[in-house]
Each structure stands twice: as structure tokens, then as C-alpha cells.
Amino acid sequence: MELCDLTIHELRRLYARKEVFPSEVLASVIRRIHAVEKDYGAYLTLDLEGAVEQAQAADVRIKAGKPLGVLEGIPVAIKGNLCQAGRETTCASRILQGFVPPYTATAVRKILAQGAVILGHANMDEFAMGSSTEYSAVKKSKNPWDPLRTPGGSSGGSAVAVAVGEAIAALGSDTGGSIRQPAAFCGVTGLKPTYGLVSRYGLIALASSLDQIGPLTKDAEDSALLLNILSGFDPMDSTSVSGKKVDYTRDLQQDLSGKRIGLPLEYFEAGIDAEVKCTVLEAVELLKELGAEVVEISLKFTDYALPAYCIISSGEASSNLARYDGIRYGKAAARIEDNLNAFYIRTRSEGFGPEVKRRIMLGTYLLSAGAYEAYYKKAQQVRSLIIQEFNEAFQQVDVIITPTTPTIAFKFGEKSQDPLQMYWSEVCTAPVNMAGLPAISIPCGFSRGLPVGMQIIGAHFTETVILNVAYQYQRVTDYHQARPEPVRQEGTV
């Protein structure tokens, strides 16, 4: 075990006792990056010189006994769609090549203010559209448990970085499962907060009503620590919610007796891999042993959630991505044509990858006269029903547990040729975004040597509850501590 394999809370204790210093931890992370990055491709860009400076500054503060930020000297990766002033931010797209934002995303600003050492931008599917990082215009990230398989996506780079110790923790974004699904595939802990809890300012939008930034970490405690920093009202984001500041580590230690867990039948039916299903049900058994009560529930609108999600997210995306026209920033078509429309078409044809084009075309159609009434408005109505149904379920239960993904990590090329297959990866996670609920994916076992993720969903703004359940589960299991082969090899060197 190297320093880079430790968690935030472990490092904080070591720093507090002055047993270890941020530069040493960063050196360990950098060694790991040098050893495995070429094989796993977690990062789009690295700023190691900047990181070294930040870590040295943290050393000085620790040595001087100055008050420390919560993330003082913790090396963190941020997803490639989070703006950082002065750093090229591309969303893994050709069209944003060379785009250097003049401002920093609120979430990034907050972790910097707490002393985090930012390593660089993590790889992702282009504009967060995808579930495998195969749609990144820059590179494919590889699953550290099996390099022939994808790490999931779209926050695939963030998940890989955490899984192999190329970062202590990472920020991702989740529109339909983009934090939880790669967390499940890579065996890490991924939290999607309640919509509105974390400011989206500076997160390059995929679908504004669904996007939410969240942490990818090695365990639930780290997740709570990061959420403490990320959460809170931001006057720059009208959809962020004002409310009392909550300490998300508050209820971690609570025992689970009396907690009511709902198991929605529809999430354990056809289309869900049998072993995945069994692994999750075994985990639920364990929670029962810890005192939780388990009830079967039904979420009847589940079948409609994914199609409605596809409609709404594509519609919003088509509008959000219309601004990329090559005129003000990013990559323009090679030759400016005499005709403005021809220039737009050429720039966007060259700049966007196939999945982005597919969703822009789909979304443009779905918002057009006629189709709007027939599909988009209907999808919004379905969305209201889904929200209502979840709210009713949470009258009966404290959390709802499902598999995070219908299958274990799939192979490269297995689904990238069939968009519908790819969209299916989000069948268990997208309904949660539609309802704006918080959910966490934690490792709960293995199937054919690959991690399986369990999704714990909570009612709006009950992150303390899902973190409590996740923490208690991790207290009695060690799936979250299992490390993939490259780490084990590297660790013994």
C-alpha cells in the first residue's frame, strides 16, 4: 500500500499528526501516474508542476501549524467539463480545443479554497455523452480491473484515477448515471447529490435540468467530506438551493436498526444481469443483518424513465451545445467560407463526434414544432409522475436500493456500435436524475472478477441517510478496499 492508495480521511489524520506531508503524497501519486497512466489513460491534461507548487505550499502551512483546509494537500482530479481559469477545458471534444476559460467553476473554486491540489482534467465521453469514455475525442480510458473493458462513463477518467491511485479523489458530473456507473465499473464510491445541492456554475452543460456535480472517492466517508465542501447555495446558479449547511459526516456512525430499505421489483427484472442482481441482493441481506428492515416496493413508471430521460436530455443538450459555432472560441473550421451557414455546418461537422451529433440531431428534432407536443411535453409529464412516485415511495422507506448498472463493465466496442445498448447502461441511474434525487454507488462484490455496484437512493436532500447506509456497509465489508491488479503490482514494487 502506497500513500496514493490512502483516503482523504486517512491522509488528514497523518497530516494532522505531521507524520506525512502533502509533497510526499503528491510524489506518490505522481509515481503512480508515471507507472500506469500510459496504460489506463485517466487524464486529458495534467498540471503536475502546478500541483507540486500547491503541495509545497500545503507542506509549509502544515509545518507552521496554520489552520488547514478540509482538503489541504489532497491531490484531486477534476472531470474535463469543469472550468478552471487559465486551464484548457475541452469536455474531451475537438470543438473546444484551445478553449481556456477565464473563470473557475464554483465547485472547483470551493475545493481549491479548502486546499485541494488539482492534478488535471480527467477523461470523459465527449460533452459527457456516453457510458464508456469511448466517445472521448482524445482517448479511451481503460478499466483497471480488465484493460479490455471500459471503465464506464462519462466520468470514466475520474473513476479510473481514483481506482488506481492516480488521484486520492475526483470530481465528476452525473446527468443520467455518469458518476455512479463508472464508480460501479471501477469499484469506487460515487455520489450524485440532490439536484440543486451543488452549484453547476462552470460545469459545461449537457442537460441543465439533470446535471449535477459530485465526488468519486475510495469510500463513503471521503464522499461526505467532499460533499461538505461542494454543497451550498451559489448566487451564480439559479437552480442551486439555499438551505441550512449540513455536516454530511454527521450520521455516518448511526447504526441501521429501524432503517427501512425499499427494493423496487422493477429494478431487478429483465435486462439485469443475474449475477449482478444476486450480488446486490446479498449486500441487501447484509444490511438486514445490520438491523435494516427490507420491504419490496414497486415503481411502475420505471419503464418510461429511460426513454423520457433520453428525450429531455437530448432536447436540452441540442440547445446547450448550439453555442459551439467556432466564432468566439474553440476550434473553427479550417477555412472560413463566404457563407455563414456553411461555416457553421463545417465547424460543427468537424468539431463534434458521432454520439454528440446523434444527440444534437435527436434533440433538435424533439424540440421542433409538432415533436415538442408529441414527445418533449409528454416526457416532462412522465417526469412529474416519476417524481411523484419516488416521493410516495419515500413515505414508506428511508432508502431505495438497486443495482447501479444492469451489467458489469462491458468490453470496448461491445456497445459503442449500438446507441440503444449504450443508453441501457443508465437504466437504473437515469430515473434518479429525472427525479432530482441523491444516490450513491458503492462496491458490493464481484462478478467474474469485476466490481459490482450497489445504488442507494435517498429522498431529496437526505444525503446524510444514504451516506450513513453506505458507511455502515463499508464498515463491515472490504469490497471498497479491493484494488485492481495494476495497483497491487505497483504497490509491491
Place this chain on the structure above:
Amino acid sequence: MRFDTVIGLEVHAELATATKIFCACTTKFGGVANTQTCPVCLGLPGALPVLNKRAVEYCIRAGLALRCEIAKFSKMDRKNFFYPDMPKAYQISQYDLPLCRDGFLTLDSGKKIRINRIHLEEDAGKLTHSTGTERYSLVDYNRAGVPLIEIVSGPDLSTPAEAVEYLEKLRRILEYLEISDCKMAEGSLRCDANISLKPAGQEELGTKTELKNLNSFKALSRALTYEIKRQSELLAAGQAVRPETRKWDEVKQKTLSMRGKEETQDYRYFPDPDLPPIELDPAYIAEIAVSLPELPDEKKQRFMADYGLPEYDADLITGAKRLAEFFEAVNARYFNPKAASNFIMGELLRLMGEEQLKSAEIPMNPASLGDLLKLIDEGEISVSVGKKVFARMFQTGAAPEEIIKAEGFKQISDESQLLAIVNKVIKAHPQSVQDYLGGKEKAAGFLVGQIMRETKGQANPQLLKDLLYRELDKLKD
């Protein structure tokens, strides 16, 4: 064949908020290109809009003044289209749930013009196209994100004169509400007109054209007049009017076709997911309603009733809120409404120019004008000297008494002093005296003029006349 004209106006007014509709950038006009911008109004990736509450309030003020229903639930929508002046490739506007709807504005004839809706939206940047051989366009985003309201009338206007009256009344109301500068020349008030003709008496509307580039009241009037002629000639010749957007050409004094309307653009409106719906508390709307100022038409009626002003004067003086306030302040100091009105319409208007008078600060203290009117009424100076004093007051801001003293403008009311001058003039012009004595009354006028000249206009006119006639009468005997 006779035709009825049907006109509807779409008026855009830039709101005079200090900051833009979705960010903290200034809305000031005329800054160096692209200096009044930020990630939000430039639509940079990841930046998000936050609705300016003041812009909502201003829109509601307009709605209440125009007797609209104010929506308790409203929302912002995205209007999607590609154009380089719109950096997000969509304009944030309001589609099916505008803030205000179903109001009206009453013309002087008593005719009510319906206001279908007033909605809130953001302005676009400004494009400048090269005119030389090298072809390029420049974009200035200083204007991007300036708040606008769009006021859509019903198709209720029947003549260019009604359209002009409607627009003028609208301008006055917005100006009174202090929600817009309403400067057509700077584009803070813009107007498009829809116009169609139909056979007299027919219910069904004819094919309309939309007229753009109407940058002044004159342009609106002329473009509509031209279009009525053009459309009626087409219809009379049995030809169809093409549904199209036409541009008023100021040089050619013609409307010219810009583009057809057969192919309607699909803007793919949908609710902006970055902005929560606007939910208004009735108490908040009531609060705004209570705070509305007296509106121009009410003020005009009051000026006629309370100050006894002729309609012409009342209309002109209530044409700008500042001017009306100035008038009232003058009368609060010294009550002589007609004299105040004469000075404002004659002197102030001439010195400032009409446009300035509507928009700019009035560079003088109304109390001073009150004092001046009092001095005239008390016979300290004549009206004509008063005008000279007024001009100095306007230039220097000094009090009338000071100017009169410094310039020696005080009226000569001293009988012996004036009598000496009267006799001097009588002596100097024996022919005129003879003429007068011979029965030519007019000759006396000449002598009055000469005396005024001798006294630089400062002779007390009544005293002067009394003395002159007395002296002349003496000569009769």
C-alpha cells in the same frame, strides 16, 4: 375599391436597469466594444444566467400601466436560432406564459388599442458589417443581455396617425414609469409594424407585411403611408400581397423586401432549464401597483383642470416627465401657469431643442424661473427683458436678481428719468410728431420704439406710453 387598413405594432424597449438581465455587467450605452461583458453575457461554456429582479419589476410596471393582467406564474423560454449576435445561439425570452397580457392603451379619440402581451427577454449584440472590398463583420456584445420588454399591440390601429399616436403615448408612459430611456436614435426604443389591407367592411384580415428599420416616428408614419399605397395598388390591380418582411429605406423613402414569410422559422421554444419559473406574490404586484406614478394622460388632464392650461400647452409640457415636474416646481414658487408654460415652450424649448428637453436634465432651477415670472409681473422688468434674463439664467445658472443687477436690466420706472428721454425723442423726430398730430396713430408706435431703443428696452412700457401720450397731447393744444 376602398380598403380598410389594419396595423399592429411590436415595440421593443430596453429597460433602464443598472445591470443586464442575467449578469452584473453594466447596461450603459456607447462603451468600447466588448468591454461590458462577462462569461454569462458572452454565453461562455458553463456560465449560467441569474434573472435580474429589477427587470421583472420594470416589466410588471409597464404591464400595470397598460392595464394588463400580471401572470402569477410565468417562465423564461429559450428561442433557438443561429446568429453571431446571439452568443448562446438562443435568446432567453418568454413564449407561452408572458409576464403581462390583455391590456390596452386609450387614444385621444377614446379608441382602445389592445395590448396582447408584454414579455421580458434579452437583447442581442450588435453586428457591424464592413462596407469596403474586404468582407467581414464585427460583433460587439456590450448590448447582449440588456433587458428588453416586447409590447405587442392588437391589430387595432387604422391609420399611420393612430400608429404614431399609440407609439408616442407608449413612449411617454414608459418614460413616466422610469423604466426605459426610450431613445429611438440609440435603439432603446424600437418598433416593428405589421400592416395589411382588406376590402372596406370585410371581417377577415388580409395578408400582412412586417415593416422593420423604423428608427423614428417619421419613419413609422412614412413607411406605413408608403405601404398602404403599395398594397392598395397591388390589390386594386388584382394582385396578391406577398407575406414578407420589408425594410424601410430612409434614402429611397420606400419599403423594400427583405425576406419572405412563407417559410416560417421553427425556433424550438422550450422552458429554459437554467431558470426556475417566475412565481409572483399578489402582494408584490399590489406593492408595485401602488408605487406607479401619475401617468401622462392623467397628468395632462390635471394640468388643464388645475392650472387652466390650454390643451396644446398641457400636451407639450406633459410630453416628458421631467418637463412636467419642472413646470409644477415653477408654479409652486410663483403661480402663473400660462406665463410659466410660455417660457417653457418658447424659451426653454428653443434653448434646449425638443429632443433634449424630453430626455436630458434641465440645467436650471425651476424656482429661479418662478422668481423671474414674479419680477415680470411686479413690473421690475418687461417680458422682453425677461427673455434675455432667462437666456443668461439658462447659461450661467445665476438667479434672475443677480443677472438683472449685473447687467443693469432693471426697468426704468422713474418718471423724471423717463420723461427726459421721452422729450429728447420727441425733439429728435419732429416729422413723426407731426404725423401723429395729423392723425396717424401709427407714428406713436415708432416713437415708442425709439424710446425703448434709447433705454435698451428697459423702460417700463406702461409708464412710457403714459408719458409719451401726455407730452404729445400737450403739443396738440
